[in-house]
Amino acid sequence: MKRHKTNLVNALKAQAAQEGFVAIGIAPGRLAPLAGARLREWLADGCHGEMLWMESRADQRASPERLWPEVKSVIMLGMSYAPSADPLALAEQKDRARISVYAQGRDYHDVVKGALKRLAGWLAHRTDADVKVFVDTAPVMEKTLAEAAGLGWQGKHSNVVSRVHGSWLFLGAIYTTAEIEPDEAGKGNCGSCRACQDICPTDAFPEPYKVDARRCISYLTIEHKGPIDRKLRPLMGNHIYGCDDCLAVCPWNKFASAAAANKAFLPRAELAAPRLADLLTLDDSAFRALFTGSPIKRIGRNRFVRNVLIAAGNSGDRSLLPPVIKLLEDTDEVVRGSAIWALQQLSPPDFEALKLRMAQQEHTHSVRDEWAGK
Known part of the structure; x- marks a missing residue:
């Protein structure tokens, strides 16, 4: 036997x-x-x-x-x-969006x-x-x-x-139900390394080996459905779907080879470094077309555009103002609220001018709070 x-x-x-x-x-x-x-x-x-x-x-x-x-x-x-490319390479390219490595392919x-x-x-x-x-x-x-x-x-x-x-x-x-002899369990070898803890933009690790999803960018951009905590938004940078920071700095990655990766997960060119300007203009049909066969499609257009607006607000790129301002009248309240925040970050004078006209017309409490800065 x-x-x-x-x-x-x-x-x-x-x-x-x-x-x-x-x-x-x-x-x-x-x-x-x-x-x-x-x-x-x-x-x-x-x-x-x-x-x-x-x-x-x-x-x-x-x-x-x-x-x-x-x-x-x-x-x-x-x-x-x-990955064959460094997942951290886009961190300083503020006009580009960062999509987690795992979501760039099928x-x-x-x-x-x-x-x-x-x-x-x-x-x-x-x-x-x-x-x-x-x-x-x-x-x-x-x-x-x-x-x-x-x-x-x-x-x-x-x-x-x-x-x-x-x-x-x-x-x-x-x-x-087959009885198969188990293998020896894996043994931890992280030692004193803190690279993954220290790089986390939102300080989502209350202690080693434990992640607080409520502060994790992957959770916030994928699982969380409503407005994102205002205190966390500036810390998210240009992450719009997931976050690879803690994975990418792991020293054990030096032994990993992109040649061993399943070819189905090769990044699609249009998702490797997409422009925020392009993503801000997506309506529901364009969103579905772009993300056919991608895990990103499951979060829906509204949650996705919410994420892109936060990245836009963090970009300092005033050329994004036209699409951001257009989204102030989006049918989705979370998108409208995120557009208000992005506008305030990119152009406080425009924010104040539009606030006088639009805040009074807004009937949704959470969006009015965004105009009020709370």
Whole structure:
């Protein structure tokens, strides 16, 4: 039986490589209780922000068998999306928008899930075991399981760090009733390094290994639905979708190779360094056309333009005033409010002049607050 397991794992790893996975490991179907305790502490501190689904299904996240009692093993897999260009290079190009590396190519959910389904089908055929696949769409603690499976360890930025692929891994999980010998868990090797903590523009790490989503630019630009806290807006720079800062400075990235990245994640030229001026003019149909096949499409045009307006306000570029002023009359209240803030940053005289005319006509309380500067 032991020989059969070894042969199965070897064949599984070979098949996974054919599907584009560069990392694979086996975790037990039961996680140590400490994993669930850490999750509950994070939730109790409110660090999940508006991500209420994290709280509502916390028990199922705590360990695989709580989501699926029959599970015996969890196969954790990673696809590389290591970038060929420096994700920090656009930081000083204020007329350009910064989109997280992972969102510049095809939607990773589609790519990883498709490969997982094919691999899971192969495993089911070889073993007659039941299987379920997950890619960031179910109550699964992917990062904790990846560490348990030996793919790496959770770094101080809370994401998985690999000795081979740095901080650039998309994770996917196959739950199975097949009993497979687990791999040795990954061991942390961040040492005294604080690079990821120190670079965070919004100070979103209350302590190492713990991120407060309420201050995280990735959360603010993707998950958060309403107006963004006025105190945080100036700190966001030209980030308009996600943030790679804490990942990009990880010293372990020096071992990561863009050649190992899945070709599906190659950046689209129009998303690598888009102009804020172009993005400010997007209506709903243009937004959908531009982001077809991209994870960005899921946040919708209004939330996206909100983000672009904040970047515009931080740019100091007065040539952006015409599209910003046009958005003062947008049908969406969050967009209008963000346009008011951007206008105030770019041209206080124009802000004061338009305030006299437009503030009295505004019927939405949150937008009136923006004219009032609160």
